[in-house]
Every structure is written in C-alpha cells, then in structure tokens.
Amino acid sequence: MPAIGASQLASGRRGLLASAASLTLLWAAGPARAFPDYPVTPGQRGTAQKVAQAGLPLSELSPNAPDRYTVKRGDTLWDISGLYLRRPWRWPELWGMNLQQIRNPHLIFPGQRLVLHKANGRAWLSLEQGEMPTVRLSPRVRSENLAEAAIPPIPLDVIAPFLNEALIVDENTLAGAARLVATPENRVLLSQGDRAYARGQYGDSGRQLGQPLQLEAGSPRRLRIFRNTVALKDPASGEILGYEAQYVGQAELVRSEDIIVGTGADGRPTQQIVPATVDITLAKEEVRIGDRLLPAPPPEWPVFVPHAPEPEQQGQVVSVYGNAVRYAGQSQVVTINRGARDGVEPGQVLTLLKESGVLPDKTDPGKPELRLPGERNGLMIVFRVFERVSYALLLQITDGVKIGDRFITP
Numbered sequence: 001m002p003a004i005g006a007s008q009l010a011s012g013r014r015g016l017l018a019s020a021a022s023l024t025l026l027w028a029a030g031p032a033r034a035f036p037d038y039p040v041t042p043g044q045r046g047t048a049q050k051v052a053q054a055g056l057p058l059s060e061l062s063p064n065a066p067d068r069y070t071v072k073r074g075d076t077l078w079d080i081s082g083l084y085l086r087r088p089w090r091w092p093e094l095w096g097m098n099l100q101q102i103r104n105p106h107l108i109f110p111g112q113r114l115v116l117h118k119a120n121g122r123a124w125l126s127l128e129q130g131e132m133p134t135v136r137l138s139p140r141v142r143s144e145n146l147a148e149a150a151i152p153p154i155p156l157d158v159i160a161p162f163l164n165e166a167l168i169v170d171e172n173t174l175a176g177a178a179r180l181v182a183t184p185e186n187r188v189l190l191s192q193g194d195r196a197y198a199r200g201q202y203g204d205s206g207r208q209l210g211q212p213l214q215l216e217a218g219s220p221r222r223l224r225i226f227r228n229t230v231a232l233k234d235p236a237s238g239e240i241l242g243y244e245a246q247y248v249g250q251a252e253l254v255r256s257e258d259i260i261v262g263t264g265a266d267g268r269p270t271q272q273i274v275p276a277t278v279d280i281t282l283a284k285e286e287v288r289i290g291d292r293l294l295p296a297p298p299p300e301w302p303v304f305v306p307h308a309p310e311p312e313q314q315g316q317v318v319s320v321y322g323n324a325v326r327y328a329g330q331s332q333v334v335t336i337n338r339g340a341r342d343g344v345e346p347g348q349v350l351t352l353l354k355e356s357g358v359l360p361d362k363t364d365p366g367k368p369e370l371r372l373p374g375e376r377n378g379l380m381i382v383f384r385v386f387e388r389v390s391y392a393l394l395l396q397i398t399d400g401v402k403i404g405d406r407f408i409t410p
Contacts, residue, residue, distance in 0.1 A: 055122030327400030
C-alpha cells in the first residue's frame with residue numbers, strides 16, 4: 001500500500017468526523033437504550049490518544065491484519081481487535097489508530113468498512129467514507145435505535161444465561177434459604193404455571209435461620225429456585241471458597257407465610273404453620289419439593305470491556321461449568337479461585353497455561369526430576385464476579401481446560 005501523507009490523513013479524518021457526527025445524531029434521536037453503557041476509562045483513553053498521535057508500531061499488528069475489513073453482524077470488539085492486533089485485549093490501541101473518527105469504540109456498526117494504512121513503520125485505521133448502510137423502509141412507521149445495533153465487546157449471547165442464573169452462596173446463606181414444602185395436590189414434581197407452598201428455613205430447635213417469606217414493602221417477590229449445591233474448593237489449599245447452586249427456575253411470592261395461634265382441647269396454646277404461597281414462573285427443568293429459594297437479584301448487565309487486570313492476577317481453575325463436564329473448550333465457562341476481594345472485575349482478560357509436565361533429566365546420570373514450565377493454552381475473559389470466585393468465558397483455547405489449570409496476567 002503506498003504511503004499516505006499527514007495532509008491526506010487529516011483530510012480523510014475531517015470527512016469522516018462528519019460521518020461520525022451524523023451517526024451520533026441518528027443515535028441520539030433513537031429511543032432509550034436497553035443495553036449496557038460501556039464506559040471508556042481514563043487509562044484506555046490515554047493509551048488511545050498516544051497511539052493516535054504516533055500511530056501503532058507495525059510490530060504490534062497481527063501478521064494477517066487485513067487492508068480492508070467490513071464489519072459484519074455477529075462481530076465483536078474482541079474479534080476485530082484480534083484481526084488487527086497480536087494481543088486483542090489491547091483494544092485501546094486499535095481505537096487509538098482511529099481515535100478522531102470513532103469517539104466511542106463501542107459504537108461500531110455492521111456495514112462500516114475499516115481501512116488499514118501503513119507508513120514509516122507505523123499503522124493506523126480509518127473508516128471509508130460513505131459507509132452508512134442502505135436501509136429499506138417498509139410502508140409503515142417504525143423507529144430503530146442505531147446504538148443497539150452496535151457490535152458488542154464479546155459474544156453476549158453466550159454468557160447471557162449466566163448473568164442471572166450463576167449462583168454462588170456461602171454457608172450461612174445456604175443454611176438460611178427458604179424451601180418448597182408442599183403442593184395443593186401433593187405432587188412431587190412441578191413445572192411452569194404450577195402453585196406451591198414454601199417456608200423459611202428453620203433449625204432443629206425451631207430457631208429461624210433465614211428471613212421468613214413475607215409480602216412486605218421492600219421484601220423481594222421474585223425468587224430463584226435452586227438445588228444440589230456443590231462446594232467449590234481451592235485446588236491449592238483445599239479451602240471451600242463458596243457453594244455453586246444448580247439453577248432450576250424462578251417463582252413469585254403470592255402470599256406470606258404465617259402462624260395461627262389457638263387453644264387446644266386441653267386448654268394449652270397451639271400453633272399451626274401456614275406456609276407461603278408461590279407460583280412457578282419459570283422452570284428450566286422439573287421443580288421438586290425440597291428445592292431452595294433465594295431472592296432474585298435485579299437483571300444484571302455488567303461491563304465486559306476487555307482489558308488487562310490491575311493488579312496482576314494469578315490463580316487456578318476451580319470447576320468447569322456443566323454437569324459431568326471434565327474438560328472445557330472454546331466458548332465454555334469455568335470458575336476461577338479469584339474474586340472481588342482479589343481485585344478481579346468483569347472484563348479482565350487472563351492467560352491460561354497448560355499443566356506443567358514432570359519428567360526425568362535423561363542427560364544427567366542422577367536423572368533428577370524436571371518440572372517443565374506451563375505453556376500458554378489460550379485466553380479467557382471474566383464476566384461474573386463473586387467475593388472469592390469468578391466466572392470466565394474461554395475465548396481462544398488450544399487444548400481442553402480442566403480443574404487445577406493455572407492462569408496469569410497476559
């Protein structure tokens with residue numbers, strides 16, 4: 001590709017700034033967004049500004065970086081960063097190559113064409129002019145928020161089920177969770193639309209361990225149903241980091257639990273327990289008597305902007321999500337033994353290592369034992385964080401990932 005002078009670049013940028021401004025106006029005219037507002041941190045903006053001034057060194061480009069690329073539906077910021085950069089999590093540098101044209105890197109749209117320029121050992125990106133896609137209108141009035149069509153940072157459809165289903169509880173929360181105790185027809189198995197009865201959890205002495213199920217102001221009405229909690233143990237220390245609960249479905253509290261106090265035939269006081277009434281509103285599988293209930297949190301849409309962790313992180317894989325799954329592959333989910341208390345946050349990218357091998361040194365007469373260093377096995381991105389553990393999505397994996405595999409800062 002021929003070298004492009006500074007004056008040509010400035011001219012192209014001015015033209016594309018107008019296109020970007022038009023796009024911003026169209027976006028602002030649309031209805032309110034129903035998706036996360038991905039922020040740009042000062043550090044990311046600072047990195048982008050440095051690259052915008054000097055360009056990106058060619059050594060940081062991916063060997064197969066295309067001269068032109070048209071953004072497609074289904075693309076993610078991670079995908080496009082991987083096309084152009086050797087290290088995709090350094091996406092602010094990709095943004096910096098095109099800083100004046102794309103004010104917000106999270107607003108990149110299908111149909112836009114990226115053009116790669118190279119000159120004097122540096123590189124930068126631009127948008128081809130006239131890249132607004134043609135839209136055919138049907139004979140009825142409709143509106144569409146262009147911001148909602150922007151490509152996401154990572155494949156949100158893969159992790160969406162985990163945002164509200166993945167549940168890590170501690171021992172006290174588990175002990176105090178309410179439970180389903182009966183049904184109107186004495187059924188054992190329930191499905192969506194069925195009614196059931198539940199009560200707060202009580203100990204052997206009758207002492208209440210958790211909150212009663214009450215329809216009061218400020219008390220939750222939406223409940224999550226779960227069962228079969230599995231202890232998550234640290235592979236190194238054996239310490240229990242939390243309990244992973246199997247998500248079964250959701251229920252809505254219809255009537256509070258109560259106690260009817262009366263007097264028996266012998267004149268002594270009596271009491272009868274009236275369990276709370278709940279309706280099963282969602283069932284991923286059959287709900288059973290004995291399943292536990294916990295308040296459902298509000299819908300959560302954390303920010304999944306890929307970035308390197310600060311401070312640096314290292315740890316191990318605690319579990320592979322899914323029943324009877326030993327190895328995890330591309331686009332599967334694992335649990336790691338680091339959480340909020342360790343500085344982990346959604347969007348952090350981590351490097352997975354293959355298990356280090358142990359073998360004798362055959363070149364030494366004493367044949368001492370050698371432990372080979374772990375080699376890189378791919379990348380994962382954290383998307384759900386609890387106090388002591390986190391969930392991560394595997395993005396680029398060479399071999400299967402298993403419990404005990406180590407990870408480090410990329």
